[in-house]
Amino acid sequence: MLKFVFYILALSMANSACSKKSPSEHVKDFHKTEILNTVQSVESSKDSKKDSILPANEKPLLQLFSGFLRLKTDSKPVNVNVVTIYNTHGTVFGNIPLNSIEPSFQGDSAFSIWSYYPDYFIVIFEADSITSDKRYPIRVNNSLKYIEHIEGLTVYENTSEHLQSSFIGTDKANPLRKEPSLSSDLVEESIDYSGLSFELQRIQGDWGFVICNAACEGCPTEVLDFSGWIQILNNGKAIVKIYYAC
Numbered sequence: 001m002l003k004f005v006f007y008i009l010a011l012s013m014a015n016s017a018c019s020k021k022s023p024s025e026h027v028k029d030f031h032k033t034e035i036l037n038t039v040q041s042v043e044s045s046k047d048s049k050k051d052s053i054l055p056a057n058e059k060p061l062l063q064l065f066s067g068f069l070r071l072k073t074d075s076k077p078v079n080v081n082v083v084t085i086y087n088t089h090g091t092v093f094g095n096i097p098l099n100s101i102e103p104s105f106q107g108d109s110a111f112s113i114w115s116y117y118p119d120y121f122i123v124i125f126e127a128d129s130i131t132s133d134k135r136y137p138i139r140v141n142n143s144l145k146y147i148e149h150i151e152g153l154t155v156y157e158n159t160s161e162h163l164q165s166s167f168i169g170t171d172k173a174n175p176l177r178k179e180p181s182l183s184s185d186l187v188e189e190s191i192d193y194s195g196l197s198f199e200l201q202r203i204q205g206d207w208g209f210v211i212c213n214a215a216c217e218g219c220p221t222e223v224l225d226f227s228g229w230i231q232i233l234n235n236g237k238a239i240v241k242i243y244y245a246c
Helices: 159-164
Strands: 006-009 012-014 067-071 082-086 092-097 115-117 122-127 135-140 143-148 154-158 167-169 198-204 207-212 227-231 241-244
Touching (some): 067 159, 082 135, 154 159, 159 198, 198 227
Antiparallel strands (some): 006 012, 006 241, 067 122, 067 154, 082 092, 082 143, 115 122, 122 135, 167 198, 167 241, 207 227
16 A cells, blocks of 8 residues: 655655555544645545646635644544535535545545545545634635534644644654753664654643654664654644654
């Protein structure tokens, strides 16, 4: 199974590779897969990289959202068969049917969002928290859309919550430290972070205490207590890799 990695450094992105594992594994109630790049589209959801397709009559949406909206499409309520995405003026932009094998987008436009892998039941939007009329502002095709709240299906998380409900990764530029400080000693000088992922246990400011995810990626056998602090946030934005599936 091909895996992809989503690397977030403020608004900058990079790619990485990891080992192969079964897509059927569940982690903290969600399928977890590594993501290719910031903008996922119908065309790029398999193994290619494409930018968001922006309609000519729409201006780029520059706002930063406060968190993420997950659709728990692998455990949807039995009475819900479709998720509708609305334009700002209330018309229907498109639908995501939930009664088929995969939650694939249906509509007349391109569909580019934060993380879209219907074959892994992964549909995640950049989003703001719920409004007074029970809707979530979301980013689609780099423009503002809305999804109505559906109990048991739509799950909003701020950035810290999103990191804690996923697995995270890092590299030698942001190594594991003994204390939550850039001046702290490293846990180990010669760690190869390329094939590792971590569980986030707690957050202190911009730092997170993590433990190695032995069940998913394995851990270095020469480091017995493979845990410590890494910087996970900068100005409220994640600066670590986010993994959504083993």
